Amino acid sequence: MTNSAPVSTRRDLADAPLLVAARGGKPRHTPVWFMRQAGRSLPEYRQVREGTPMLQACLTPELVSEITMQPVRRHGVDAAILFSDIVLPLYAAGVGLDIVAGTGPVVSNPISGPSDVEALPSLDAEQVAPVAEAVGLLVKELGSTPLIGFAGAPFTLASYLVEGGPSRNHERTKALMHSDPKTWHALLEKLADTTLEFLRVQLNAGVDAIQLFDSWAGALSLRDYREFVLPHSRRIFEGVAEISDVPRIHFGVGTGELLGAMRNAGPDVVGVDWRVPLDTAVARLGAAEPGAAKPVVQGNLDPAVLFAGWDAVEREVHRILEEGREAGGHIFNLGHGVLPTTDPEILTRVVELVHTATAQR
Numbered sequence: 001m002t003n004s005a006p007v008s009t010r011r012d013l014a015d016a017p018l019l020v021a022a023r024g025g026k027p028r029h030t031p032v033w034f035m036r037q038a039g040r041s042l043p044e045y046r047q048v049r050e051g052t053p054m055l056q057a058c059l060t061p062e063l064v065s066e067i068t069m070q071p072v073r074r075h076g077v078d079a080a081i082l083f084s085d086i087v088l089p090l091y092a093a094g095v096g097l098d099i100v101a102g103t104g105p106v107v108s109n110p111i112s113g114p115s116d117v118e119a120l121p122s123l124d125a126e127q128v129a130p131v132a133e134a135v136g137l138l139v140k141e142l143g144s145t146p147l148i149g150f151a152g153a154p155f156t157l158a159s160y161l162v163e164g165g166p167s168r169n170h171e172r173t174k175a176l177m178h179s180d181p182k183t184w185h186a187l188l189e190k191l192a193d194t195t196l197e198f199l200r201v202q203l204n205a206g207v208d209a210i211q212l213f214d215s216w217a218g219a220l221s222l223r224d225y226r227e228f229v230l231p232h233s234r235r236i237f238e239g240v241a242e243i244s245d246v247p248r249i250h251f252g253v254g255t256g257e258l259l260g261a262m263r264n265a266g267p268d269v270v271g272v273d274w275r276v277p278l279d280t281a282v283a284r285l286g287a288a289e290p291g292a293a294k295p296v297v298q299g300n301l302d303p304a305v306l307f308a309g310w311d312a313v314e315r316e317v318h319r320i321l322e323e324g325r326e327a328g329g330h331i332f333n334l335g336h337g338v339l340p341t342t343d344p345e346i347l348t349r350v351v352e353l354v355h356t357a358t359a360q361r
């Protein structure tokens with residue numbers, strides 16, 4: 001774990017709509033970006049990635065920079081998100097895994113007990129130096145567009161490591177959690193250390209915000225989330241706050257019942273999937289002490305609606321913007337990542353619609 005003092009390489013983007021909204025201010029328009037905006041939906045992505053395996057691409061600075069820039073140039077989004085993956089730090093640390101196209105992350109030797117947790121390698125900043133180099137290239141190229149760094153949260157990473165790959169029911173993960181809490185917490189502590197170190201590298205290189213993805217936390221009951229996951233996610237947000245004052249976003253899928261608990265982990269912004277209307281999410285998040293600032297939310301267009309024709313898209317975007325007015329701040333996004341066969345033209349039109357519908361409010 002490097003404890004180098006944060007290098008102030010961040011740009012002064014004080015009036016960038018993403019950063020203004022994230023702090024509960026009034027941006028010149030509602031900011032919009034899309035999870036998975038850099039990826040398979042873009043022909044230029046498929047072209048530039050030809051022949052380079054996913055994880056190797058994530059460790060090639062010039063490729064990371066080019067791929068991250070593609071949706072910014074094409075769509076005019078209000079943020080870039082670093083082209084990376086949630087399993088990259090595990091791969092860089094030496095965990096035997098690969099990303100199999102059409103499947104996702106696949107782990108060679110799944111974790112099943114205390115000796116496997118003991119053997120899990122920790123991450124050294126040097127192992128992800130190419131990511132820091134990519135951030136350095138991007139902060140020069142992005143001008144006034146903020147760059148969002150990201151990492152996977154401990155529960156989602158643990159699920160891939162224990163299940164050995166994507167899982168519908170996470171049965172091995174939950175079995176370990178309930179049968180051997182000591183080993184479970186030891187695993188999540190190591191994963192939180194790795195995540196925090198990976199975020200530290202991105203922050204010291206100059207990212208302007210971070211997002212912690214707990215994509216699969218929605219598989220948990222509120223009781224289990226609070227007992228087995230929340231303390232570890234909270235440690236990450238507290239750790240990030242000690243490194244930098246950038247806005248911290250927390251997102252998961254199927255998390256309608258967990259939103260209040262996710263806010264207790266300490267993020268500045270909570271991402272909401274498409275199942276919960278934003279005004280309902282604000283009510284569930286807003287259970288903080290009376291007089292506290294209203295929560296800032298991100299989301300939450302159903303990615304599948306982008307296949308329903310422009311009239312449906314336009315109707316849904318206006319509905320979501322209306323619901324977002326209930327929050328202390330709203331960053332428009334999808335409720336999960338862009339689906340690979342999405343028409344990129346539609347995403348560009350959504351950016352234009354959000355900007356014109358909310359300009360100079």
Ligand SMILES: O=C(O)CCc1c2[nH]c(c1CC(=O)O)Cc1[nH]c(c(CC(=O)O)c1CCC(=O)O)Cc1[nH]c(c(CC(=O)O)c1CCC(=O)O)Cc1[nH]c(c(CCC(=O)O)c1CC(=O)O)C2
Nearest residue numbers: 035036037038039040081082083086101102103104215337
């Ligand atoms: O085949 C390729 O070209 C690589 C596909 C690809 C991956 N990461 C990627 C991309 C670019 C893209 O999304 O098109 C690139 C990727 N992975 C991620 C992000 C961050 C974001 O969503 O904006 C991004 C996009 C970053 C950016 O836009 O710059 C993070 C990620 N990887 C992963 C997850 C968890 C999950 O969704 O399972 C998550 C959390 C995000 C989410 O919930 O959508 C794990 C993962 N990585 C990957 C896959 C897809 C496997 C497949 O279906 O081929 C999967 C599993 C899955 O998505 O179901 C590989």
